Amino acid sequence: MTTPYLTPYREAHPLKTKKLVIPTLILSILLGGCSILENDHQGTSSTKKEQEKHYENNFISVQKYTGQGYWSENGERNNRIAEENRNQVIQAVKHFFQTNYKTEVKVHNLVGNENGITVFVESIGELHFYTYAVVPIKGNKILTDRVWTQKEDVDDAIRTGIYALVYDQQFKNLDNYIQKLVLKDPIIGLRQEAVEKVGGNGYSTPYYYVSMTRDTVSVDLNNLYLKHPKWSSDEWKKALTTAKIDPKLVSIAVQLYMKKPDEKPNKSIMNEIVSGIEKGKAFPQGSYNIVLHSNRINKATARGEEKNELERANPNQIIKY
Incomplete structure (x- = not known):
C-alpha cells in the first residue's frame, strides 16, 4: 500500500520492515599520541549513547504501541491543522467514501503529511476492512472538496x-x-x-x-x-x-x-x-x-x-x- 504522502505499515513489502538508519561514527585511527586515542574513545562512547537514545526514542514495546508517534515527513504543520479542523476533515472523508464507494466509515486517526492529512478509516457494517484517504491542504485551507485516495x-x-x-x-x-x-x-x-x-x-x-x-x-x-x-x-x-x-x-x-x-x-x-x-x-x-x-x-x-x-x-x- 503506497501513498505519496504517508506510508501505512504495509507499504513496500508485506513482510519486511524498514531498518532504522542509525548514524555511526567511523573513526580513522592514525598514528598519534594518547590524547588522540582518548578522544577517539570518547567519541565512540558518545556515539554509542546517541544510538541508544535514538533507539529508545523510536522503538517501543508492542504491548504499549497504540499508534503514538506515527510520523510522515514534513507533516508536523499539517498535524496541527488537522487537529484544529478535526470535525471538518472527518465529515469530508465520510462523505468521500459514501459518495465514491457507497460505504459508511468510522474515522480512527488523522496524520499530517507534507501536503495534507492522511485519514485512517474502518468500514461500518458486516463487510469489514480498513483503509485511508487523503485530504489536501493548500496554504492554511483544507480542500474538503478534493479528498482522494489510491483507488487500488x-x-x-x-x-x-x-x-x-x-x-x-x-x-x-x-x-x-x-x-x-x-x-x-x-x-x-x-x-x-x-x-x-x-x-x-x-x-x-x-x-x-x-x-x-x-x-x-x-x-x-x-x-x-x-x-x-x-x-x-x-x-x-x-x-x-x-x-x-x-x-x-x-x-x-x-x-x-x-x-x-x-x-x-x-x-x-x-x-x-x-x-x-x-x-x-x-x-x-x-x-x-x-x-x-x-x-x-x-x-x-x-x-x-x-x-x-x-x-x-x-x-x-x-x-x-
Whole structure:
C-alpha cells in the first residue's frame, strides 16, 4: 500500500520492515599520541549513547504501541491543522467514501503529511476492512472538496473484506489457531488500537492482514460491490458459489512479536507457527507469509525491527489450496 504522502505499515513489502538508519561514527585511527586515542574513545562512547537514545526514542514495546508517534515527513504543520479542523476533515472523508464507494466509515486517526492529512478509516457494517484517504491542504485551507485516495488500495481493501465475509468459517479457524498459540507461547500481536490507527490494511486483525489483486477471483468483486453495497454474507456467498480463486494471489501476512522485552525471536516457536499453518485444515486459501519479530516496534513506521526477525516468506511462502 503506497501513498505519496504517508506510508501505512504495509507499504513496500508485506513482510519486511524498514531498518532504522542509525548514524555511526567511523573513526580513522592514525598514528598519534594518547590524547588522540582518548578522544577517539570518547567519541565512540558518545556515539554509542546517541544510538541508544535514538533507539529508545523510536522503538517501543508492542504491548504499549497504540499508534503514538506515527510520523510522515514534513507533516508536523499539517498535524496541527488537522487537529484544529478535526470535525471538518472527518465529515469530508465520510462523505468521500459514501459518495465514491457507497460505504459508511468510522474515522480512527488523522496524520499530517507534507501536503495534507492522511485519514485512517474502518468500514461500518458486516463487510469489514480498513483503509485511508487523503485530504489536501493548500496554504492554511483544507480542500474538503478534493479528498482522494489510491483507488487500488481501497479496491484491494474491499476485496479482502468480501473474501473474509464469504470464507468466514475458514478465517475463524485461522483466528482460533493463532489465538491458541498466543495463549500457549510467549508471543503476541499488535494492539487493536494500532490496527485501527495506523493500519489501513484491508481485512486485518492484530495478527495478520490480507491483500488481493484484482484478478484473484474470476468475478469482478469491486464492480459487484458498487452495485450491491448492502449485500449480506449469504448473498455474497451465493454470488461467488461458482467463482474461481487463485490462492497464490491472496496474500495473508502473519505478523507476530515476542512477548518479553529484549527477547530475540525464538526459532522453535517460529517452526511451530509455520508447521501449524502448513498442516492446518480448513484455513483460508492463500499465500501465507509469516514473520516473527522481537518485542519492539518502530513508533514512526509501525514496523518491527528488521534486524530481529525470523520469516517464512516469498519465494518460500506457504500456499494453501
